[in-house]
Each structure stands twice: as structure tokens, then as C-alpha cells.
Amino acid sequence: MDRVTLRDVATRAGVSVMTVSNVVRGYRHVSPRMRERVQAAIDELGYRPNLSGRSLATGRSSVLALAVPDLRRPYFAELAHVFARVSTARGYRLLLEETGGTPEGERSVLRDLEAGIVDGVVIQPQALTAAELEGLRRDTPLVFVGEDPRPPTADQVAMDNVVAAEEALAHLVAIGRRRIGFLGHEIDSLSRPSELRIEGYRRGLERAGLLFDEALLVPRGQGDAVGAEQALGSALDAGLAVDGLLCRDDLAAVGALRALQLRGFAVPGDVAVIGWDDIEFAASTVPSLTSVAPDTRALGERALELLLERMDDPERPGRQVTVGHRIVARESAPARQPWSVPTEPSSSVIADRTASGSSTAESSARRSATGRELRTTSHAATFSPVADLGASGSS
Amino acid sequence: MDRVTLRDVATRAGVSVMTVSNVVRGYRHVSPRMRERVQAAIDELGYRPNLSGRSLATGRSSVLALAVPDLRRPYFAELAHVFARVSTARGYRLLLEETGGTPEGERSVLRDLEAGIVDGVVIQPQALTAAELEGLRRDTPLVFVGEDPRPPTADQVAMDNVVAAEEALAHLVAIGRRRIGFLGHEIDSLSRPSELRIEGYRRGLERAGLLFDEALLVPRGQGDAVGAEQALGSALDAGLAVDGLLCRDDLAAVGALRALQLRGFAVPGDVAVIGWDDIEFAASTVPSLTSVAPDTRALGERALELLLERMDDPERPGRQVTVGHRIVARESAPARQPWSVPTEPSSSVIADRTASGSSTAESSARRSATGRELRTTSHAATFSPVADLGASGSS
DNA sequence: ACTCACATTTGTAGCGCTATAAACTGCGCC
DNA sequence: GGCGCAGTTTATAGCGCTACAAATGTGAGT
Numbered sequence: 001m002d003r004v005t006l007r008d009v010a011t012r013a014g015v016s017v018m019t020v021s022n023v024v025r026g027y028r029h030v031s032p033r034m035r036e037r038v039q040a041a042i043d044e045l046g047y048r049p050n051l052s053g054r055s056l057a058t059g060r061s062s063v064l065a066l067a068v069p070d071l072r073r074p075y076f077a078e079l080a081h082v083f084a085r086v087s088t089a090r091g092y093r094l095l096l097e098e099t100g101g102t103p104e105g106e107r108s109v110l111r112d113l114e115a116g117i118v119d120g121v122v123i124q125p126q127a128l129t130a131a132e133l134e135g136l137r138r139d140t141p142l143v144f145v146g147e148d149p150r151p152p153t154a155d156q157v158a159m160d161n162v163v164a165a166e167e168a169l170a171h172l173v174a175i176g177r178r179r180i181g182f183l184g185h186e187i188d189s190l191s192r193p194s195e196l197r198i199e200g201y202r203r204g205l206e207r208a209g210l211l212f213d214e215a216l217l218v219p220r221g222q223g224d225a226v227g228a229e230q231a232l233g234s235a236l237d238a239g240l241a242v243d244g245l246l247c248r249d250d251l252a253a254v255g256a257l258r259a260l261q262l263r264g265f266a267v268p269g270d271v272a273v274i275g276w277d278d279i280e281f282a283a284s285t286v287p288s289l290t291s292v293a294p295d296t297r298a299l300g301e302r303a304l305e306l307l308l309e310r311m312d313d314p315e316r317p318g319r320q321v322t323v324g325h326r327i328v329a330r331e332s333a334p335a336r337q338p339w340s341v342p343t344e345p346s347s348s349v350i351a352d353r354t355a356s357g358s359s360t361a362e363s364s365a366r367r368s369a370t371g372r373e374l375r376t377t378s379h380a381a382t383f384s385p386v387a388d389l390g391a392s393g394s395s
Numbered sequence: 396m397d398r399v400t401l402r403d404v405a406t407r408a409g410v411s412v413m414t415v416s417n418v419v420r421g422y423r424h425v426s427p428r429m430r431e432r433v434q435a436a437i438d439e440l441g442y443r444p445n446l447s448g449r450s451l452a453t454g455r456s457s458v459l460a461l462a463v464p465d466l467r468r469p470y471f472a473e474l475a476h477v478f479a480r481v482s483t484a485r486g487y488r489l490l491l492e493e494t495g496g497t498p499e500g501e502r503s504v505l506r507d508l509e510a511g512i513v514d515g516v517v518i519q520p521q522a523l524t525a526a527e528l529e530g531l532r533r534d535t536p537l538v539f540v541g542e543d544p545r546p547p548t549a550d551q552v553a554m555d556n557v558v559a560a561e562e563a564l565a566h567l568v569a570i571g572r573r574r575i576g577f578l579g580h581e582i583d584s585l586s587r588p589s590e591l592r593i594e595g596y597r598r599g600l601e602r603a604g605l606l607f608d609e610a611l612l613v614p615r616g617q618g619d620a621v622g623a624e625q626a627l628g629s630a631l632d633a634g635l636a637v638d639g640l641l642c643r644d645d646l647a648a649v650g651a652l653r654a655l656q657l658r659g660f661a662v663p664g665d666v667a668v669i670g671w672d673d674i675e676f677a678a679s680t681v682p683s684l685t686s687v688a689p690d691t692r693a694l695g696e697r698a699l700e701l702l703l704e705r706m707d708d709p710e711r712p713g714r715q716v717t718v719g720h721r722i723v724a725r726e727s728a729p730a731r732q733p734w735s736v737p738t739e740p741s742s743s744v745i746a747d748r749t750a751s752g753s754s755t756a757e758s759s760a761r762r763s764a765t766g767r768e769l770r771t772t773s774h775a776a777t778f779s780p781v782a783d784l785g786a787s788g789s790s
Numbered sequence: 791a792c793t794c795a796c797a798t799t800t801g802t803a804g805c806g807c808t809a810t811a812a813a814c815t816g817c818g819c820c
Numbered sequence: 821g822g823c824g825c826a827g828t829t830t831a832t833a834g835c836g837c838t839a840c841a842a843a844t845g846t847g848a849g850t
Contacts (some may be wrong), residue, residue, distance in 0.1 A: 003511070003534075005836060010689070016800045021838060029798055047532070050511035052450040053836030056805045061447060063490070063512070070476065072675065077472035081465065084493050093512070094490040095458070098479050116398070116445040116806085117458070138441070139398075225679035254679045261681045280467060281676055283647045284620035286656045400806060411830045416808060422826055448806030451835045511836085792850085799844070807835085814829070820822090 004047045013041035024049055060119050063093045066257060067109045069101035074251070074279035075296075076124070079145070082300035085120065090304065100110065101126040110136040118237055120307045125150065125192050126191065138372025141310040145301050147193040153318045155306040159294040159325045161193060166207070168246050168274045171327055173208040175334070177244030180205070181216040183227050183256055185209070186250030194248055197276070220252060228255030236263055243271055244333070250275035250282050252311040253289055257332065272333035287331030288291055298323040400444045407438035419444055455514050458488045460701065462504045463520040464496035469674035470644070470691075473518070474540070477695035478517065485699065486513070496521040501577040505531040515702045520545065521586065536705040538698050546712045550701040554689040554720045556588060560595025563641050563669045563687050567720055568603040570729070572639030572667055575600070576611040577652055579623050579643030589643055592671070596641055611637060615647060623650030630719065632659055639728070640667055645670035645677050648684050652727065667728040682726030693718040 006024075010017040013332050021360040022030050024047075030038075041047075055061040066083050068076040084094045096120055099105035106128045113121050123286060125133060127146045133144075134151035144150035147158045182201050185194035193260040200219070205212050220231040228251065232240075236259060247253035253275030257267055265271050267287055271300070275282060278293030302321050310316065329335040399417035401419075403463055405412040410433060416426050418433040425433075436442075450456040461478050462472040481491045501523045503679060515536040520528060520543045522775070528539075529546035539545035542553045567575050580589035593612070600607050610788050612724050615626040624648065627635075632652060642648035648670030652662055660666050662682055673688030697716050703710065724730045 001443065003836090006838095007836080015834090018838080019798055022799085025838085029796095034798080048510050048533075050451075050507075050836050052447050052456060052511055054838070055447040055806085056445075056451050057836080057838040059805075067411055071466070071472050071479065072469075072476045074467075074469065074472070077466050077469070079492070081467045081493065084491060088493075094491050096475070096479060096489050098483075100475065114797090115443050213604060218654065224675065229679060254676065258679055258681050258683075281649065284624060286653050288653075344812090360810065374684055396808090401808095402817080410808075412806090413808080414828090417829085420808085424826095424827065428830080445806050448835090449836055451806080451837085452808040562825075793845095794849085797844105797846075799842105801840105801842080803838105803840090805839100808833105809835100810831105810833090812829105812831080815827080817825090817827105817848085819824090 002160040003051070004045045006047075009038065009041045009045055009047045012045060013038045020140075028058040045308050052236075054124065055116075061117055062091060063118045064304075065095040065097055065109075065113050065118040065121045067097040067099050067106070067113075067121065069099050069105075069124065069126050071098055073251070073333055074281070075277040078279070078296050079124070079300060083304065086281070086304045088119055090308070094229070099123075103127040103132075107136060110142075113140060120311050122303045122307060124148070137202070139314065141307055141314060143307045143310065145299060145303050146193070147196055151318070155310060155319050155321070156319045157299055157303045157306060157323060159299070160322050161196035162203065164184070164292045164294075164325045165197040165246065165274075166199075166204040167327055168202025168276075169208070171290070171329070171335070172246065172272055172274065172333060173204070173210070175268075175272060178210060178246035179216065179242045180210070180232050180246060181218055181242040182218045182231055182238070182246050182248070184252030185217065186223075187219040187221070197246070197248060203367075215240070220248075220255075220313045223251070225251045225255040225258075228252035229259045232254075232256050232259040235264070236260070236265075245271055245273045247273065247275045250277045250279045250289060250291055252276075253332070254285060257285055257289070267332050268334065274327070278328050282328070283330065285332075290330045290333035291328050293326050293328045295324040295326075296354050358393070398445070399440045399443075400445070402434065404440055404442045405435045407440060408433045424657070432472055438731040450511075454594060456512055457486060458513045459491055459699075460490040460492055460504075460508050460513040460516045460518075462492040462494050462501070462508075464500075464519065464521050465495050466491070466493055466647070469676065472670040473674070473691050474519070474695060477692050478698065481696050481699045498522040498527075498556070502527075502531060505537075507779045508535060515706050517698045517702060519543075534709065536702055536709060538697050538705065540694060541588070542591055545774070546713070548704060550699045550714050550716070552566045552701065552716045552718060555695070555717050556591035557595040557598065559671075559685070559687045559689075559720045559722075560592040560641065561599040562595075562722055564596055564599025566685070566724070566730070567639040567641065567667055567669060568605070569726060570663075570667060573605060574611065574637045575605070575639035575642070576613055576635070576637040577641050578613045578627055579615045579647030580612065581618075582614040582616070584680075592641070592643060610635070615643075615650075618646070620650035620653075623647035624654045625650075627651050628658070629768065630653070631660075640666055640668045642670045643670065645672045645674045645684060645686055647671075648686070648727070649676065651679060652680055652682070652684070662764065663729065664729050669722070669728050675724050677723070680727075685728035686723050687726045688721050688723045690719040690721075756785075 006017045006020050009020045013020065015034070019030070019034060023035050023299065024237060030346070050107055055109055064087050066080055068079060071077055087094050097109045097113070098153055099109055106123070106125055108279060109123065110133070120143070120144045122145055124146040125144060130149040130151050137151060139156070142154055144154055144156040144159065147161055150156050157248050185191070185198060202212050218232055218235045220228045229246070232255065245256055245258055255272055260267050260271055260273070267273055273289065275289045275291040278291040282289035282291045283368070306321065308318060333354065401412045401415050408415065410429070414429060415427070415433050415437070417435070418430050439498055446456070447655045459482050463474060466472055466475060475491060482489050492504045492508070494504055501518070501520055504518065505528070513535065515538070517538045519541040520539060525544040526544050532546060532549070537549055539549055539551040540553065542556055545551050564575065577593055580586070581591060597607050612629055613630045615623045623642070627650065636759050640651055642651055648668055651668055655666055655668070662668055662757055668684065670684045670686040673686040677684035677686045697718055701716065703716060
């Protein structure tokens with residue numbers, strides 16, 4: 001049983017291939033009778049259009065590519081999820097490419113994806129400079145996501161890292177923290193996100209009248225939770241004293257929680273901790289993690305929009321889009337401190353206790369827990385919450 | 396600047412298109428001089444072969460598809476990562492498809508991916524029955540991963556859930572647990588993984604001379620950590636008493652840790668907890684999580700091998716491959732109990748303290764922590780550890 | 791009846807590539 | 821010189837689909 005082709009259907013239905021093609025593509029000017037007849041033949045033969053043929057004829061493939069450093073990082077998995085959803089909704093399939101965050105990986109993606117198999121590419125670069133990216137760019141429409149520098153003529157979507165870090169710092173200050181560290185940046189070459197977040201951290205300190213102290217910057221080795229745990233652990237053992245910690249990402253924050261708790265520091269009692277990315281786990285650590293939440297859904301949606309628009313008009317000038325964020329206050333740095341006299345909240349911060357459904361469990365707990373989730377609004381771009389898109393179960 | 400085509404290169408080099416094609420594909424019988432000349436033209440023009448054209452001519456696309464329920468679940472992200480790596484290593488690109496774990500999602504994937512755009516599909520079904528899957532199957536080579544039932548004529552790769560659950564239970568028994576619960580299965584329709592894991596749980600109880608008690612099965616609502624936390628929380632508040640807990644997956648285990656700790660139960664002191672999947676976070680929770688670790692790398696590799704073999708010979712009989720697993724013992728259920736007189740370990744369990752690099756940090760801790768990671772070997776299929784494949788940084 | 795406007799249907803010519811086999815090279819050998 | 825042979829190069833015919841334009845049908849208006 002060979003593949004069923006347009007011609008087979010046409011023969012079966014006794015019409016021309018073009019008519020079948022018209023039916024398949026939903027061309028308007030096909031009479032109902034004809035449409036019905038052709039559809040019957042399609043169903044009988046189980047015809048499926050061959051996308052390679054279509055692609056060759058139209059010059060479009062309806063496939064987009066997303067290139068991220070590593071799918072195993074929850075943030076990228078979330079991004080891929082969102083992008084897959086929005087792409088599918090617009091009739092595109094998704095080719096996934098991992099760059100490994102290396103120059104070769106990013107180069108190979110940009111080089112190979114020009115092969116006419118994808119209509120456009122969304123990439124989160126991490127290793128290549130803007131100049132290199134520009135050199136590799138050809139005529140496949142391209143959108144950059146994330147904060148790393150990109151060619152000025154290209155489109156980019158990112159959140160405002162500086163402002164968000166500044167807000168996170170204000171949050172810590174508002175709950176009385178004065179010795180606030182930054183955990184998780186890179187030792188040798190500062191990544192762009194770290195750079196921007198540290199910049200916001202500095203501005204936040206400044207605005208609060210606190211002094212910047214290089215000793216409170218704790219780099220990590222490996223870019224994972226274990227690396228952060230070890231780095232912070234060593235620093236604490238060496239005498240680091242902080243009462244607040246802004247972490248480069250939630251992975252670092254999770255490592256920080258461990259390092260702190262293993263040493264008997266209470267979180268947030270002794271040290272308040274804020275992470276970044278608001279990964280799903282942030283709600284389930286002990287204590288749950290206050291985190292800077294980028295509007296990942298908006299990020300994915302805007303990236304797709306920019307990409308489609310660029311596919312439409314490759315010559316349009318490059319645009320830079322900023323998506324919203326918010327600070328999701330949970331137990332590791334609650335908006336108010338339940339264990340002490342409430343401090344005056346910062347004027348720009350609005351505490352808003354959300355119903356979480358866990359109140360029953362908590363109310364009868366042997367020891368009381370703090371609220372599951374408190375949100376503070378952000379003054380950045382509008383935030384559209386990531387709706388739960390279904391799916392259950394695991395392996 | 397239009398796309399450069401084979402013809403352009405041929406004209407430029409003054410040869411036929413076939414010769415250019417031969418050079419591009421690395422055909423043997425091309426003289427060195429000719430190869431050089433053509434290559435020069437290719438480089439000058441920046442020619443990239445159009446994969447749609449190639450695909451149409453050859454009937455193959457060098458694209459494989461992976462369909463999983465939801466990329467946001469760490470297990471699937473890991474699987475996608477592994478599969479992307481091995482596919483790339485074999486010269487294939489990866490199309491990613493999320494089914495949402497719904498019948499429609501799985502149906503649409505199976506239906507659409509027959510469109511000649513992919514050479515083969517690896518799918519982890521979750522909602523469809525074997526009969527439905529068989530009905531949807533056409534001639535695109537297909538490999539199933541995971542435990543869910545699949546058509547008997549198809550290939551499948553999975554770990555041995557029953558044996559692994561039995562081992563996990565033996566582990567809990569070996570450290571003195573007698574009232575062991577199972578957390579996280581589905582309420583209405585039991586998923587196949589849950590079913591098998593509960594079966595292993597029962598066998599483990601039996602083998603240990605313990606009675607199965609329906610009351611110790613705690614289903615969860617939402618298939619995430621929060622759902623598990625709420626479910627276990629309610630059960631505990633209603634009087635559930637356990638000293639050990641086998642969780643359906645690590646997400647459930649993470650939720651369990653929170654539910655237990657918020658109620659003042661010590662883990663593992665009062666309740667030992669074992670998760671499933673050994674996601675990256677398992678090493679960084681407090682306490683770190685003992686978990687059943689499937690050999691995901693082997694899973695991905697074997698799935699690809701089966702797929703390639705089936706692409707080679709679509710008529711070969713369906714095969715069922717079992718990949719290895721191990722129980723990674725961490726703090727939530729250590730191989731020995733550091734807080735009490737060591738119990739006699741089960742004969743099949745070999746404790747093996749691994750160097751983790753965190754000993755320095757821990758040795759100077761204000762309060763001592765238990766070892767980071769203890770591994771118990773499994774008697775199941777050979778385990779090939781998941782090598783770290785690089786990549787660093789986050790958002 | 792005839793025309794015109796419009797809707798519907800159909801031939802034809804590629805899209806860029808490769809499979810196939812035919813057409814060339816040389817070159818050694820009878 | 822002619823022949824066979826292995827190594828190269830090339831002409832041609834599609835792969836399955838769609839763009840385009842041309843051809844056909846249909847009904848209203850005159």
C-alpha cells in the first residue's frame with residue numbers, strides 16, 4: 001500500500017488534481033456537491049497531503065524552530081511549552097533545537113535552519129555576540145528572546161531585568177532587610193541576564209540608601225541548584241552574613257534554601273530569599289519561594305507575533321519588545337513578615353492574598369504555615385497570567 | 396537576493412546540476428579537481444540545499460517527531476532533551492509535539508504526523524487505548540515509550556515499574572518502615588504507570604509480610620506538586636498515619652515533603668519519602684529526595700534505535716524493550732538511618748556513599764546534614780548513567 | 791437567443807532536488 | 821587502431837503539490 005497521492009484521489013473521484021487540491025486547502029469556489037464527492041474519496045483512501053510537496057510548491061513549510069540552550073532547565077521547558085502552544089494555535093509545527101548554550105551549538109542552529117525547512121526561527125542566544133549573530137543571519141526570519149545582545153536590525157523580546165531586580169530588592173528592603181546578597185552570577189564572563197539583574201540590584205540598593213558591597217555577590221560554579229548550594233555554602237562557612245538574598249534564578253534559590261537550612265538559618269526568619277523565573281517548583285519548596293515571574297506566556301506570544309510579522313515583511317526595522325513581570329511573594333520573602341511586627345509596605349507594593357485551596361489543610365496544621373502565595377503587582381508591562389493549559393500525570 | 400539553488404551553483408561552476416548534487420551529498424566518484432571547483436562555487440554563493448526538495452525527491456525528511464504530554468513536567472523535558480541529543484547525533488532533526496495527555500491531542504498528533512514531514516515518531520501515549528492507537532496508526536514508523544498499553548505489533552520502550560516499585564518498598568522496609576503509603580495515583584481512571592507502581596507496592600508489602608491497606612493509598616487531584624500537597628495534607632488532617640511514603644512521581648514527593656513539614660512531621664524521622672523519576676530537583680529539596688531513577692538516557696537511545704530499525708524494515712515484529720533503573724538514596728529515605736541504630740539492610744541493597752563535593756560545606760554546618768546521595772544498585776537491566784551534556788545558565 | 795459577469799473546474803508548468811541510466815572520459819591491452 | 825572497462829559527468833524524468841491562467845459552466849439581463 002503505497003502512499004496515497006492527490007492524483008489517486010482525483011482518479012477515484014473522477015476529477016482533476018487541482019479540484020482535489022482546492023478541496024484540501026479549503027478554497028472558496030468549490031461547489032458543495034463537488035466538495036462532498038472529493039471528501040468522500042479522500043476519506044475512503046485515507047489521503048494525507050504531503051507537506052514536502054506543498055512546501056516545495058509554496059515556498060513555505062508551516063514549521064517554526066525554537067532554539068534554546070537546554071530543555072532541562074525549567075524556564076526553557078516552560079518557554080518551549082508556551083511557544084509550542086501558540087505556534088500550534090496558529091497552524092505551525094515546532095522544530096526544537098538545543099544549542100547547549102555554546103557558540104558552536106548556536107552557530108550550527110543558525111546555519112542549518114536556513115535549509116528551507118523552517119519558515120522562521122526564535123532563538124535564545126547565550127554565547128554568541130551580536131556581531132557574530134549578524135554574520136550568521138541570512139534570510140530566514142529570526143526573532144531573539146532573552147536579554148542577550150542581538151543584532152540591532154533584528155527583533156527581540158525580553159522582560160525588563162533591571163527594573164524587575166530593582167523591584168525585588170525593594171521588596172526585600174520593605175520587609176526590613178539591609179544586608180542583601182546576590183547569588184548565582186557567573187564567575188568568568190558575566191552573562192547578560194546576570195549583568196542586568198546585578199545592575200537592578202545595585203540600583204535597588206542605592207534607592208534604599210544601602211551600600212553596594214562586592215563581598216555580597218556570590219557567584220556559582222555550575223549553573224544548577226547544586227552548584228549554587230555549594231557556592232553559597234562555602235560563602236556562608238567563610239563568614240558571609242546576609243539577611244536577604246536575590247538569586248539569579250530559581251535554581252540558584254533552591255540551592256540557597258538548602259545551603260541555608262542545612263546550616264540552621266531560618267528562611268525567611270534569618271534570611272529572606274527571592275528567586276527568578278517563577279518555575280512551577282517555586283510554589284512547592286519549603287518554604288515556598290518568592291520569585292520574579294516573567295510573563296512567559298506573553299513572551300512566547302509576542303515572539304510569535306513578531307516572527308509572523310517579519311515573515312510577512314522581511315525588510316521592516318527591528319523591534320524591541322518588553323514583556324511584563326511580577327513578583328510572586330511566597331513564604332521565602334513574604335510581603336509582610338508574619339513572625340514580627342508588620343513593617344510598612346512599600347507604597348508601590350500591594351499585598352493580595354490569593355485563595356489557594358490549601359487553607360483547610362493549613363488551618364488544621366500542627367504548626368501554622370504562612371500563606372501560600374502573595375502577589376505584588378508590578379508597574380511594568382501588563383501581565384497576562386499563564387493559564388493552566390491542561391495535561392496531567394507524569395512518566 | 397533570491398534563494399540560491401543547485402542550478403545557480405551549477406551555472407556558476409560551469410557544470411551540470413547533478414555534479415553539484417553529487418558534491419553536496421558527498422558522492423564518491425567525483426574527481427578532486429571537480430569537487431574543489433564546485434565547492435568554491437557553493438561557498439561563493441552561500442548555497443544551502445533545500446530540504447523540501449530533497450525530501451520530495453528522496454521520500455525521506457531526516458526529521459523525527461517526539462510527542463509527549465507536557466514539556467513542563469521535568470521528566471518529559473529530560474526525555475525530550477535526551478532524545479534531541481541522540482537524534483541530532485544521528486543526523487535527524489526533532490519536531491516536538493505536545494499532546495496535553497488528552498485523547499484529542501494524541502489523536503491529532505498521530506493523524507497529522509503522517510503528513511510525510513517526519514520519517515518516524517516516538518510517542519508517549521497517556522490517554523488512548525491500545526486499540527485506538529492501532530486504529531490511528533498508518534505507515535509512519537512509530538515507537539512507544541512509557542508503560543501505557545500500545546498495539547502489540549508496535550515497538551515499545553519502558554522501565555520495569557513493578558520491579559522498581561517493589562525495590563523502593565524494600566528500601567523503605569529495610570530502614571524500618573511498616574506503615575507505608577502510596578501517594579499520587581489518579582482518582583477516577585488509574586493510569587498505567589500508577590497501576591504498575593501500585594502493583595509493585597503491593598508485592599513489596601507482601602514480600603515484607605505487611606498487609607495491604609486501601610486507606611494508605613492517597614490519590615491526588617491535579618497531577619502536580621500542589622495537588623499532591625493538598626491531597627496528602629487533607630489525608631493527614633483526617634488522621635492518616637504513615638511512616639513511609641512511596642510517591643507516584645517526584646512532583647508528588649515534593650508536594651508530600653511540604654505537606655508533611657508544614658504539619659511538623661520530620662522527614663525522614665517521622666516519615667520516609669521516596670519519589671519517582673529522579674528529576675534534577677530531587678537532589679536539592681530539603682531534605683533531598685530519594686527517588687526511583689529510570690535510565691532516561693537509555694530510554695531515549697533505545698527508542699531511537701528501535702525507530703531507525705523499524706524505518707529500515709517496517710514489517711518486523713513489534714518489540715518490547717525494558718531499560719534499567721536504580722534507586723537513588725538521598726536524605727528523605729537514606730539507605731541507613733543516621734538518627735537511630737542502623738537496621739540490617741536488605742540483602743539486595745548495597746549502600747554506596749558517593750562523593751558529592753558538598754562535604755566541606757556540610758562539615759562546618761551549624762547543624763549536621765545527612766549525606767547528599769547514597770545509591771543502591773538495582774538488579775534490573777544495566778544502567779548507563781546520564782552524562783552531563785553541558786549547557787549552563789538559565790533564562 | 792445571445793451576451794456578459796461570475797463561479798467553478800481544469801491543464802500546465804514548475805518548486806529544488808535526486809534516481810536512474812546513459813554518455814563520456816581516459817587508459818591499458820590485444 | 822579498436823575495444824573493454826572503471827571512473828566521471830551529465831540529461832532526463834519525476835517526487836507531490838500549488839500558482840496561474842485558461843476553459844468551462846451558469847444564470848441574469850436584454
